Amino acid sequence: MRVVTLAAEDDFEGWRDAVRPLAAARVPPQDIFWRVGEATSGLFDAAVSDPLPPGEPFSVPRAFLTLAETVVCHSDPERFALLYAALLRVLDRPDFLADAADSLVQRLERMARTVRRDIHKMHAFLRFREVATPEGPRYVAWFEPDHHVVRAAAGFFVRRFAGMRWSILTPALSVHWDGEVLAEGPGAARGDAPADDPLEQVWKTYYASIFNPARLNVDAMLKEMPRRYWKNMPETALVGELIKAAPAREAAMIAASTGDGMSRPKSDLTAAERQGLAEADEAERRIQPGGNALAAWESLLADAKRCTRCHLYKHATQTVFGEGPLDARILFVGEQPGDQEDLAGRPFVGPAGQLFDRALGDAGVDREKTYVTNAVKHFKFEPRGKRRIHSKPQAPEIEACRWWIEQERILIRPAVTVALGATAARSIFGKVVTITAMRGRAHKLPDEEGGEAWVTVHPSFLLRVPDADRKREEYARFVDDLARIARRADALR
Amino acid sequence: MPALDTREKLAILADAAKYDASCASSGAKRRDSVGGKGIGSTEGMGICHAYAPDGRCISLLKILLTNSCIFDCHYCINRRSSNVRRARFTTDEVVDLTLAFYRRNYIEGLFLSSGIIRSPDYTMERIVEVARALREDHDFRGYIHLKTIPDADPELVRRAGLHADRLSINVELPSRQGLERLAPEKDSARIETAMGELKGAIEEGRDARRHFPSAPAFVTGQSTQMIVGADGADDRAIIARASGLYDRFALRRVYYSAFSPIPEASAVLPLVRPPLMREHRLYQADWMLRHYGFSAEEVAASVDASGNLPLDKDPKLAWALSNRDLFPLDVNRADRSLLLRVPGLGVRAVDRLVAARRLRRLRLEDVARLTRSIANVRPFLVAADWRPVALADGIDPLGGRAPPREQLELFPG
Numbered sequence: 001m002r003v004v005t006l007a008a009e010d011d012f013e014g015w016r017d018a019v020r021p022l023a024a025a026r027v028p029p030q031d032i033f034w035r036v037g038e039a040t041s042g043l044f045d046a047a048v049s050d051p052l053p054p055g056e057p058f059s060v061p062r063a064f065l066t067l068a069e070t071v072v073c074h075s076d077p078e079r080f081a082l083l084y085a086a087l088l089r090v091l092d093r094p095d096f097l098a099d100a101a102d103s104l105v106q107r108l109e110r111m112a113r114t115v116r117r118d119i120h121k122m123h124a125f126l127r128f129r130e131v132a133t134p135e136g137p138r139y140v141a142w143f144e145p146d147h148h149v150v151r152a153a154a155g156f157f158v159r160r161f162a163g164m165r166w167s168i169l170t171p172a173l174s175v176h177w178d179g180e181v182l183a184e185g186p187g188a189a190r191g192d193a194p195a196d197d198p199l200e201q202v203w204k205t206y207y208a209s210i211f212n213p214a215r216l217n218v219d220a221m222l223k224e225m226p227r228r229y230w231k232n233m234p235e236t237a238l239v240g241e242l243i244k245a246a247p248a249r250e251a252a253m254i255a256a257s258t259g260d261g262m263s264r265p266k267s268d269l270t271a272a273e274r275q276g277l278a279e280a281d282e283a284e285r286r287i288q289p290g291g292n293a294l295a296a297w298e299s300l301l302a303d304a305k306r307c308t309r310c311h312l313y314k315h316a317t318q319t320v321f322g323e324g325p326l327d328a329r330i331l332f333v334g335e336q337p338g339d340q341e342d343l344a345g346r347p348f349v350g351p352a353g354q355l356f357d358r359a360l361g362d363a364g365v366d367r368e369k370t371y372v373t374n375a376v377k378h379f380k381f382e383p384r385g386k387r388r389i390h391s392k393p394q395a396p397e398i399e400a401c402r403w404w405i406e407q408e409r410i411l412i413r414p415a416v417t418v419a420l421g422a423t424a425a426r427s428i429f430g431k432v433v434t435i436t437a438m439r440g441r442a443h444k445l446p447d448e449e450g451g452e453a454w455v456t457v458h459p460s461f462l463l464r465v466p467d468a469d470r471k472r473e474e475y476a477r478f479v480d481d482l483a484r485i486a487r488r489a490d491a492l493r
Numbered sequence: 494m495p496a497l498d499t500r501e502k503l504a505i506l507a508d509a510a511k512y513d514a515s516c517a518s519s520g521a522k523r524r525d526s527v528g529g530k531g532i533g534s535t536e537g538m539g540i541c542h543a544y545a546p547d548g549r550c551i552s553l554l555k556i557l558l559t560n561s562c563i564f565d566c567h568y569c570i571n572r573r574s575s576n577v578r579r580a581r582f583t584t585d586e587v588v589d590l591t592l593a594f595y596r597r598n599y600i601e602g603l604f605l606s607s608g609i610i611r612s613p614d615y616t617m618e619r620i621v622e623v624a625r626a627l628r629e630d631h632d633f634r635g636y637i638h639l640k641t642i643p644d645a646d647p648e649l650v651r652r653a654g655l656h657a658d659r660l661s662i663n664v665e666l667p668s669r670q671g672l673e674r675l676a677p678e679k680d681s682a683r684i685e686t687a688m689g690e691l692k693g694a695i696e697e698g699r700d701a702r703r704h705f706p707s708a709p710a711f712v713t714g715q716s717t718q719m720i721v722g723a724d725g726a727d728d729r730a731i732i733a734r735a736s737g738l739y740d741r742f743a744l745r746r747v748y749y750s751a752f753s754p755i756p757e758a759s760a761v762l763p764l765v766r767p768p769l770m771r772e773h774r775l776y777q778a779d780w781m782l783r784h785y786g787f788s789a790e791e792v793a794a795s796v797d798a799s800g801n802l803p804l805d806k807d808p809k810l811a812w813a814l815s816n817r818d819l820f821p822l823d824v825n826r827a828d829r830s831l832l833l834r835v836p837g838l839g840v841r842a843v844d845r846l847v848a849a850r851r852l853r854r855l856r857l858e859d860v861a862r863l864t865r866s867i868a869n870v871r872p873f874l875v876a877a878d879w880r881p882v883a884l885a886d887g888i889d890p891l892g893g894r895a896p897p898r899e900q901l902e903l904f905p906g
Contacts (some may be wrong), residue, residue: 005897041524088876095852098848098851099848099853100846100848100863101845101846101847101855101859101860101863103848103850123540124540124542125542125543126598127597127599128891130596156534156536158527159527160525160526160532160635161526161532161534161634162525162526162527162528162532163529163530163531164532164596172526197597199594199597200499201500201591202499202590202593203597203599204593205500206503206507206594207543207545209503209504209505209507209508209511210507210508210510210511210545210555211511211545211547212511212547212549212753213547215547215548215549215751215753215755217546217547217548218546218548219544219548219617220544220548220549221546221547221548224541224550225543225544233543235543236543242546243546246546250904251904304687306669306673307681315737317682317685317686318681318682318686319688343685343686343689343741344686345682345686346815364793383740386740388740388741390815421719469682491859
């Protein structure tokens with residue numbers, strides 16, 4: 001029997017230095033007796049200390065050292081022997097620890113988990129109390145961990161409270177931080193820590209107020225905050241009272257609710273204030289062009305935001321309504337908002353929109369002076385994993401949305417309404433038309449509102465042309481269309 | 494009204510904040526106060542410093558800056574037509590309270606929200622100012638979560654992002670119609686636009702950090718909350734909504750908050766006990782979406798005729814029972830993604846099984862060591878020494894064991 005004496009309960013370095021020659025010589029685990037602290041006389045005083053046969057130096061995976069460092073903090077007296085046994089298994093098979101279903105690996109992992117939980121609970125449930133000292137405030141805590149974790153847990157407090165002076169007192173060990181160095185001292189008693197801190201009253205107030213009596217769930221609380229930690233936590237003094245009062249408080253909440261909140265006036269504003277606001281709104285409206293057009297457009301927008309005329313509203317983020325000055329000469333109608341438009345809430349901001357902007361610029365048209373909208377106001381898509389793939393709107397959706405575009409045309413009365421692509425043309429003419437047949441000349445709109453109708457391609461068509469030469473050609477043709485439409489809009493003035 | 498002292502204000506403004514479910518302090522970038530002038534650290538995983546008797550974690554000082562509000566949302570205790578006592582913290586009071594609590598190791602940081610006073614921009618500015626004072630004047634390096642007001646100027650939101658670890662915008666209610674009815678001044682499109690903008694800003698911030706290490710740290714995530722049980726939305730609709738939100742806005746979390754009766758409630762609301770079990774099932778469904786690789790349709794496939802998830806069994810078990818043809822799975826050979834679908838196996842257990850089976854063929858007792866309850870998992874697995882029969886025989890393997898749960902009426906009449 002060999003005896004190994006370690007310096008402290010959590011002496012990982014001592015354990016590591018001791019096992020190196022033992023494991024190299026493959027001394028069996030049952031031949032080693034582990035003890036901690038001063039060598040006192042005992043059963044194994046006559047233990048042998050024959051020189052060990054020299055063995056090969058070895059190395060172990062990092063994961064094993066991490067595990068051992070944690071398990072050493074456990075209070076189980078068998079921990080050193082178990083770790084040594086595991087070390088011998090690791091030397092046989094470096095991937096031994098990956099076998100989480102092995103009973104020794106499992107036991108060690110469970111011990112490590114217990115230690116980590118103890119460290120975690122110390123981080124969570126330790127409470128400092130403020131003490132005035134000549135050098136300024138000092139924060140002192142009393143805590144009783146289940147395992148030998150004080151050294152392992154202290155680093156957290158150093159990192160967190162670096163700018164503060166503090167002490168943690170426990171039965172076995174105390175640690176003190178002065179802003180620069182972490183000093184260790186002997187164990188302490190509860191009486192060495194301050195008995196009170198006036199701020200605890202404020203903390204208890206918070207604890208009582210954040211609790212919702214309608215959701216009382218004592219088991220969930222006890223699972224995470226077992227009673228053995230309670231004695232050092234000021235707020236737990238309230239728990240019993242809060243639990244007892246909860247049903248009555250919940251009933252009172254419900255009773256207080258039966259007074260009808262709806263009967264009170266909905267606004268805090270006085271009549272005079274309300275009138276003042278209304279006048280200010282009206283004044284603002286008058287300086288805008290088009291009389292009450294803006295008010296009409298705003299209420300139209302508000303209605304459109306709540307549109308449920310077809311099922312598309314269910315999955316789209318929001319209605320993407322048209323935008324632009326209400327006295328615009330040209331009204332552009334696109335197909336439907338895309339992914340980016342749907343998120344931004346504005347038409348023509350995605351890739352097709354950017355191309356459209358470029359083409360307008362090349363045609364000498366200022367987008368700021370035109371009104372841009374879509375035939376369908378909600379994004380229609382098919383979810384494909386994390387992406388949303390554009391899907392072409394069908395006749396029922398176009399029909400359902402036609403009402404909005406008609407209202408926009410009536411309100412804006414542009415000189416020219418331009419359909420970009422087949423869906424837009426389907427919407428403004430009310431029937432299926434061929435782009436190629438109608439492109440490049442003026443048409444009459446069926447309802448006579450919205451001036452002349454023109455038809456051209458949708459900018460996204462240009463994005464899809466595969467051949468670079470043809471792409472250039474089509475782009476030039478699109479710019480040409482836009483320029484002609486702009487000239488026509490000027491001529492109709 | 495006589496001036497309130499800080500403790501009275503705290504009682505009012507913490508009470509007003511308790512309906513917000515989120516108290517998480519995880520997911521922040523690691524930092525500590527070593528070498529700084531102040532205090533504070535975040536180490537990735539948040540810490541729950543206490544638990545209230547409702548079983549919820551207390552991790553942050555969760556308060557409102559003020560509970561006065563110009564909005565009139567029916568489900569909210571702070572709406573302007575409600576008769577609650579009003580209070581308002583000054584910036585210094587919040588800063589001092591946060592630091593005093595933090596020094597005593599009561600909290601991980603601050604979660605600040607506010608009723609809307611004067612205008613959304615004004616309110617947002619006050620919220621940002623508290624965060625700025627904590628970070629810049631006191632070199633506070635703990636966790637800060639700010640509630641963002643959807644109508645506020647994006648520039649203010651960007652500034653909030655420079656100081657906070659997390660920003661959140663509440664979608665409030667799962668259905669758009671519900672929001673319209675219960676929160677007439679809020680606009681779901683506006684809320685989602687703000688979430689979209691925030692997502693863009695977060696991506697930009699991350700991108701800037703990647704290219705220029707000196708770029709200012711920016712908020713790392715956003716989350717949202719919806720209230721369950723205040724409007725008519727069923728679980729199917731809620732799951733679809735949550736899944737859509739995850740896809741579009743790259744959210745860290747969606748929180749579900751069972752609507753609980755509030756004092757001074759508006760007459761349009763149901764005054765019943767909060768549907769806590771339903772909330773729990775929704776969190777389980779949320780887990781299936783985020784961790785187990787289920788699609789929203791698959792999760793929603795187990796809803797009953799009323800469109801809700803069954804209360805008596807976990808939705809993952811419900812899914813497995815209606816897809817019996819897939820089981821039993823061979824624990825020694827099945828794909829990881831399939832093992833994740835076994836009710837009773839979590840991500841951790843599956844990863845450890847996959848690692849262990851590389852070394853040797855696993856027997857049932859090996860699986861038992863890695864799971865909480867082998868009896869619940871056994872019917873779905875084949876191991877080296879085990880082959881189940883119950884599923885194939887059309888028996889509900891766990892059916893006889895758990896009596897159906899029922900939410901009893903505690904206050905009849």
